[in-house]
Amino acid sequence: MGKGQYIAKRLIQLVITFLIILTILFFLFRLALPDPTAALVMDGLSAEEQAMVRERFGLDRPLVEQYFIYLRNFMQGEFGLSFHYKSAVFPILMEKLFNTLALMLPAIFISYLIGPLLGVLLSWKRGSNTEFAGIIGGLTLRSAPVFWTGMIFIMIFGIRMGILPTSGMRTLPYEATSNLDKIMTLDYLRHLILPMFTIAIYYLGLPMLIMRNTMLEIMGEDFIELCQAKGLSERKIMYKHVARNALLPVVTQAAITIGLAVGGQVVVEVVFSWPGLGREMIQAVRTSDFPMAQSAFMMMAGLVLVMNTVADLLYGYLDPRVVLKGGDK
Amino acid sequence: MAKERKGLKERIKYFKPMLMNIIEPFKIIVKDPLGRIGAVILSIIILIAIFAPVLATHNPNLMNERIEGSIIPFDEDGNWSSYQIIGERPLNEVAVGQEYELAVADHGFIYEREVDGDWIEYELGQEVNFLAAAVYQDFKLVGGENGLILFQNEAGNWEQLETPTDDNINDLYVFSADSAYAIGDNGIILSWDGQDWSQIDSGTQRHLREISFISSDDGIIVGDRGTIIHYRDGEFQEPAFRSFTDATFRDLLAVSYYNENQAIAVGERATIMVYDGEEWYTDDSGASRSLNGVIHISEDEVYAIGLRGTILRYDGENWETIDRITRRDYRGITYSHNRGYIYGVEPYVNELAAPSGDHFFGTTHLGRDIWSQVMYGTRTALMVGIIAALVVNLIGATVGMIAGYYRGNIDNALMRIVDIMYGLPLEPFAIILVLIFEPSLWIIIMAIGLLTWRTNARIIRSQVLSLVERPFIKAARVAGASDLRIMLIHITPNILPLAFLQLAVAMGYAITAEATLSFLGLGPPQIYSWGTILHSARLSGAWRTAWWWVIPPGIFISVTVVSVFLISRSLEVLTNPRLRGGRDNAPEPEEPKNVLPNEQ
Numbered sequence: 063m064g065k066g067q068y069i070a071k072r073l074i075q076l077v078i079t080f081l082i083i084l085t086i087l088f089f090l091f092r093l094a095l096p097d098p099t100a101a102l103v104m105d106g107l108s109a110e111e112q113a114m115v116r117e118r119f120g121l122d123r124p125l126v127e128q129y130f131i132y133l134r135n136f137m138q139g140e141f142g143l144s145f146h147y148k149s150a151v152f153p154i155l156m157e158k159l160f161n162t163l164a165l166m167l168p169a170i171f172i173s174y175l176i177g178p179l180l181g182v183l184l185s186w187k188r189g190s191n192t193e194f195a196g197i198i199g200g201l202t203l204r205s206a207p208v209f210w211t212g213m214i215f216i217m218i219f220g221i222r223m224g225i226l227p228t229s230g231m232r233t234l235p236y237e238a239t240s241n242l243d244k245i246m247t248l249d250y251l252r253h254l255i256l257p258m259f260t261i262a263i264y265y266l267g268l269p270m271l272i273m274r275n276t277m278l279e280i281m282g283e284d285f286i287e288l289c290q291a292k293g294l295s296e297r298k299i300m301y302k303h304v305a306r307n308a309l310l311p312v313v314t315q316a317a318i319t320i321g322l323a324v325g326g327q328v329v330v331e332v333v334f335s336w337p338g339l340g341r342e343m344i345q346a347v348r349t350s351d352f353p354m355a356q357s358a359f360m361m362m363a364g365l366v367l368v369m370n371t372v373a374d375l376l377y378g379y380l381d382p383r384v385v386l387k388g389g390d391k
Numbered sequence: 392m393a394k395e396r397k398g399l400k401e402r403i404k405y406f407k408p409m410l411m412n413i414i415e416p417f418k419i420i421v422k423d424p425l426g427r428i429g430a431v432i433l434s435i436i437i438l439i440a441i442f443a444p445v446l447a448t449h450n451p452n453l454m455n456e457r458i459e460g461s462i463i464p465f466d467e468d469g470n471w472s473s474y475q476i477i478g479e480r481p482l483n484e485v486a487v488g489q490e491y492e493l494a495v496a497d498h499g500f501i502y503e504r505e506v507d508g509d510w511i512e513y514e515l516g517q518e519v520n521f522l523a524a525a526v527y528q529d530f531k532l533v534g535g536e537n538g539l540i541l542f543q544n545e546a547g548n549w550e551q552l553e554t555p556t557d558d559n560i561n562d563l564y565v566f567s568a569d570s571a572y573a574i575g576d577n578g579i580i581l582s583w584d585g586q587d588w589s590q591i592d593s594g595t596q597r598h599l600r601e602i603s604f605i606s607s608d609d610g611i612i613v614g615d616r617g618t619i620i621h622y623r624d625g626e627f628q629e630p631a632f633r634s635f636t637d638a639t640f641r642d643l644l645a646v647s648y649y650n651e652n653q654a655i656a657v658g659e660r661a662t663i664m665v666y667d668g669e670e671w672y673t674d675d676s677g678a679s680r681s682l683n684g685v686i687h688i689s690e691d692e693v694y695a696i697g698l699r700g701t702i703l704r705y706d707g708e709n710w711e712t713i714d715r716i717t718r719r720d721y722r723g724i725t726y727s728h729n730r731g732y733i734y735g736v737e738p739y740v741n742e743l744a745a746p747s748g749d750h751f752f753g754t755t756h757l758g759r760d761i762w763s764q765v766m767y768g769t770r771t772a773l774m775v776g777i778i779a780a781l782v783v784n785l786i787g788a789t790v791g792m793i794a795g796y797y798r799g800n801i802d803n804a805l806m807r808i809v810d811i812m813y814g815l816p817l818e819p820f821a822i823i824l825v826l827i828f829e830p831s832l833w834i835i836i837m838a839i840g841l842l843t844w845r846t847n848a849r850i851i852r853s854q855v856l857s858l859v860e861r862p863f864i865k866a867a868r869v870a871g872a873s874d875l876r877i878m879l880i881h882i883t884p885n886i887l888p889l890a891f892l893q894l895a896v897a898m899g900y901a902i903t904a905e906a907t908l909s910f911l912g913l914g915p916p917q918i919y920s921w922g923t924i925l926h927s928a929r930l931s932g933a934w935r936t937a938w939w940w941v942i943p944p945g946i947f948i949s950v951t952v953v954s955v956f957l958i959s960r961s962l963e964v965l966t967n968p969r970l971r972g973g974r975d976n977a978p979e980p981e982e983p984k985n986v987l988p989n990e991q
Contacts, residue, residue, distance in 0.1 A: 079811050086811075090827060197425065198953070201960070205899070205952035207906050210925065210945035213934060221935045275963075325816030329907055333929075343819060344911060347826040355826055359819050367814040 069375060076371045081133075083363050088132050091356055092125065111148075136360075142353035146346065151357045155339065159324070159361060160241045161231060162331070162338035166323040168254065169261035174316045177266045181273025181312075182305050188278065197271070204267035209329035212260040216333070219256060227253050229335035257334040261327055265319060269312045276308035310380050314373040321369025325362030405880050412887040416962055426961025432954035436947075440769040447763035448751070451919055454758040455750070457741035460496050461719075463733040467688060469704075474719075477502050477510050482735040484562075487727040488526030494734065495521035495533050501549065503531070506730070515541075515549060525563035525571065534560030534573055540581075540588065554581060554588045562601045564610070574599040574612055593620065594627055603648035611666075613643035613656045619664070619671060645695075645723065649687035655705070657682035657695050663710070676703050676710035684723035686731070696721040696733050746939045753939035756931040764919045765943050771920035772902050772951060775836055779901035780894050782840035787847020788890050792878055794848065795855025805848070812845040817904060818911075825913040832915055835908050839901045847893045854886050888965045895959035899952045906948050921948050 123131070135142070141151040184196040220228030227233065232249050244250065280286065281304055289299045328340030335341070339358055346354035420426035439446060449455060460482040464472045480496035494502040499516040501524075523534035533541045533549065538556040540563075541549045554560075558576040565571040569585035578595040581588045593599070597615045604610035612620040617640045621628050643658035652668035661678040664671050682697035693705035698720045702713040722735025740758035744750055752761035794805040821838035828834055858864060859882075867877050908914055909922025912930070916923065921944035928934035934941050 075807075075810070079807070079814055082811050083814050087823075090823070093827065194425070197960070198957075201953050201956040202949060205903070205956060206949040207903060207910070207922075207945060209907065209910050210941070210948065213925070213929070213941050214945070217935060217938060217941065322816060325819045328818050328822070329910060332911060340819070343822060347822050350826070352826075355823060359823055362816050362819050363814050366816055370813055 065378075068378070072371050072374060076367055080364060080367055083367075084133065084136065084360065085129075087356060087360065087363075088129055091352060092128075141357040141360075144346075144351055144354045146349045146351040146354060151353050154354075155342070155357055155361055157241070158337065158339045158342045158358075161336065162324055162340065164231070164241075164245050164250075165254065165257055165331070165336055165338060166261065166320070166327065169258045170265060170316065170319055170323060172258070172262040173265035174269050174312065174319075176262075177269030178273040178305075178309065178312050180266075181270040181308075182277060182300060184270065184274040185277035185281070185304075186300055193274075196274075200267040200270045202267075203263055206264070207329075208260060208264040208327065209333050211263060212257065212330055212333040215256050215260055226256050228256060231337055257330055257336055260334075261323070261330055265323075268319070269315060272311050272315055273305075273308055276311050277304050280304050280307050310377065313380060314377045317369050317373035317376055321366040321372075324365045325359075409884040409887065412884045413891070416888050416891040416965070419964060420958055420961050423961035425957045429954040429957025429961070432950060433958065436769060436951050436954065437773060439766060440773045443766045443770050447760075447766045448749075449760035449763045451759060451763040451767050453760070455741045455744075455754055455760055456758065457744075460494070460500075460502075460735070462494070465731045465733070467729045467731075469688070469692070478512060482722060483520065483522045484524045484723055485725050485732045485734040486524040486526045486531075486563075487725055487730050487732065488531075489528060489728055491526050491529065491531060492730075493524045493526050493531050493533070495524045495535070497521070499535075501533055503543075513549060523560050523563040523573070525565040527565040527567055527571075530565060530568040532563050532565055532571060532573075534563050534575070536560075538575070538579075540573060552588060555590045556581065561599060564602050564604055566604075566607050570607065572602055572604075572610075574602050574614075578614075580612070595620070598642075600643060601645045603646045603654070605648050605650055609648075609651070611646050611648045611654055611656070613646040613658070615642040616640055617643060617658075619643065619646075619656060644682065645684045647685045647687045647693065649690070649693075653687065653690065655685050655687070655693055655695070657685045657697075661697070661701075663695065674710070676705075676712075678703055678710075678712060683721060683735075684725075684733070686724045686726045688726055688731070694724055694726075694731075696724045702733070743933055743937050743940075752943045753937065755927065755940060756933045756937075761924065761940055761943060764924050765921065765947055767919040768921040768924060768944060769947065769951075771832070771918055772905060772948070775832060775839075775905040775920075776898040776902040776951075776955075779836045779839040779843075779905075780897040782836065783844045783847060783897040783901070784890055784894050786840065787844035787893065788851050788886065790844065791848040791851025792855050792882060792886065795852040796859060796874070796878055796882065798856070798859075802852070806852075809845045809848050812842055815842055817842050818907060821904070821908050822911070822913060825908075830913050830915055832905075832918065835905050835914060836901075838908070839897075839904050843897060843900055847890075847897070850893060851886055851889060854889055855882060858882055858885055888962070892959055892962040892965055895955050895962060899955040899959065902948065902952055902955070906944075921945075 139152055141155065143149065144151050144154065147154060180196065180200075184193050184200075187193045187196075216228040219226045231253050232244065232247070233253075236244075236249070277300075286299060286303060289303055294303075324339060328344060330336065331338040331341040332344060339361065343355055343358040343362075345351070346358060420430050458479065458481050459476050460478045460480045461474045461476045462482070462485060463474045477494055478496060478500055480498055480500045482494050482496045482502075484495055486493040490505060492504050492506065494510075496502070497520040499514060499519050499521065501513040501515065501521060502510045503513070504510045519535045519537065519539055521533050521535040521539075523532075525532045531543045535541075536559045538554045538558055538560060540552045540554050540560055542552055544550050554573075556575065556579050558579045560573050560575040560579075560581075562575075563571060563573050569583075571583035573579075573581040573583070573588065575581075576598045578593040578597055578599060580591045580593045580599065582591055593612075595614070595618060597618045599612050599614035599618065599620075602610060602612045608622075608624050610622040612618075612622060614620075619629065641659050641662045643656045643662065643664070645658070646654065646656040648654040652666075654666035656664045656666075656671075658664075659681045661676060661680060661682055663674040663676055663682065665674045676695070678697065678701050680698040680701050682695050682701065682703070684697075685693065685695040687693050691707040693707075695701075695703040695705065695710075697703075700719055700721065702721075704711045704713055721733050724733050725731065741750075741754055742756050742758045744754040744758075746753045750760050750762060752765060754760055755764075790805050790809070794802040817838065820842060821835060824834050824838050864877060864881055867881050872881075905914070905920060906922035906925075909920045910926050910929070912926050914920055914923050914926070924944045925934075925941065928937065928940040
């Protein structure tokens, strides 16, 4: 099987996995809420709106039929009507997703820029006190709960020193006609600093430790000995030969991290009142806004799956030693 | 007999490798300096969890109270100032004179000042509580328990006066240096003639609480069980037209006699009795707590105060509740020479106190001891961490072993399930579970257990895949051992060290996950965990300044997770033997593996 076939196979796997997750989610929610109309009534929609919702989502039909309507709606990008906002879920979620990415991407970028460099340093200093301190430091960064570091940052920089805003994405009220408009300001950058560093510090440890471990592994390989025999300087070997090869797992981990970050840093958005996907989901849970919570979760799960697949493909693409095959033994 | 012993030996033979493999990880941990640090820290945390009830200095649910003597000044226009703390003791009475002000408190404390001056504190012994105070110009009297009455001599010292009673003196009223009255428990009424105290027969045995005069021969005394006594022209008389209702049999604690046609008495359970010159009748203010003091400011302005910050205003017709200035308990109110005070603050909730010797980590906005909460939180964290890690390992190892052993379609199917699991982000999944079920620790454990076994399964599977190819497994198979036997007796011992590593990794994640979910308010509210402590700190809004509420739980989480990570890191040599030595003497690995602890 060739590369193309492998990719095709991974993509089909991705779709099937996602369908299974959708199915699990559907039945999980029906288990919790056998009659979604009851929730709609409670939420005070008018009789016409109720009838409309009921028809659109086929809530009066048998469960199996509902399931297929649910799938069809999903394919058509019809995510449902938010109980809370009383409007379509999808546009709201897209905006929240953008906000989340506007926070997560810069943070991950910073941590994956600095982390590997520190990892190289650690592996170079193997056995020294620097490495000792570095490992403990790295593990501590990963151990400190990210919401807690966020709170400490707010206390220090937001309250005590009062130099940085601590909540939201922009100073209210503001006007922005598009998403790009929203982030192309200094105000956004000021709001970004604290949550971004909170997340970056948390994510820093993983690429650092991965980099160090892979570096150590590669240093044991034969071609490094060859380099030493050739008389190359230590620095050159480290950066040009070892580090370059060791970057591979870091890159794939970066892809996985991006997928996870969208759903995984709910707490940071809560602490900094960042109007992102995770915070929206928490609010949806609090207000029992089932369609919103369900769709937000689907979006997060979808992103994780896509980024995991990307990581897999990236690995195969970057590492010439990996032979992509269709999965048959 | 011999046969049985052989059977036992046989069994020991099987268990020995298993035991060795259980001990091996501990050896590795102890050998690694970082692993040692982790093991020591974790042991301390475990000890804290075991001895949490001993280490906790307070009941974590208890609202800790604090006692302070403070006054809230007000003027004739009804302008309230903010409270002033006079001392550490609850004030029992404040007396206002033309030049001097006097306050008395429990445990023999007297505070005195010139008007607008600083308070001078006198400590006259620990045993006796002072209950009453009165000032006329520079004649100052203090009454207390056991019939104690003191006056201040010219030197400024307090001198005891002889009294014919051992009962508590509850109130004093001074007309001049030669004329004063004292009332107390068991119907005691004393009169002062400038030289001696003499007892007057009151005709009652009930405790008398307060006395109020409009002139030297017209006064009212109130006391327990609805006692009201008019003192007129040297005679005591019970009011003739008193209406006997339930309310009139409650203890009356204070009275204010303004003029012949106006007097008000208040008492427990918000009892109010109004005198219109002929008759006493009960009135209802809508308040429910005990009223401890009442005072007339003018004909149509009366204040009554009581427990939990109750302040009532009466305009001659209606009672109106005034917004509470504090939630403290008031013991009395006084007004004279255009100066008024609410005083005698009883215990109040010690909220948001900074760390001190009594509260190591300070208190919450409800006056709860944070140190004790953190101690109990250790239990929750470890319990969730250990149970979740066991669940994760059990599922992960079983799935991994079955997949690796049988391979083929079973392996494929199981690994697809693992793929699905990788598509479910942990926190959002737990949030969904909480939306569907009730928040509880088991939901958190379930969420962690259901999702994070995926990494374990993959790692164990790869280990089993290589084990199956080893000669001893093949030999066992040729010898006709069943699949179950091979898996349990030959494979399990060999994956135990790895499982142990994964146990440590999973525990670290579980503790963080529990803290995170609890912080989001998805944990059970009645159980203390480090996450819920931070959650309530955030919910109260006080966390922005109350650093002592935020820092300790976070440090405990970090330190615990770091210790577990250090342990799991020292165990990494199990999966990657190359890490065993230094850079120069890295031994050749038996079989190359690429097992990175995966981000959950």
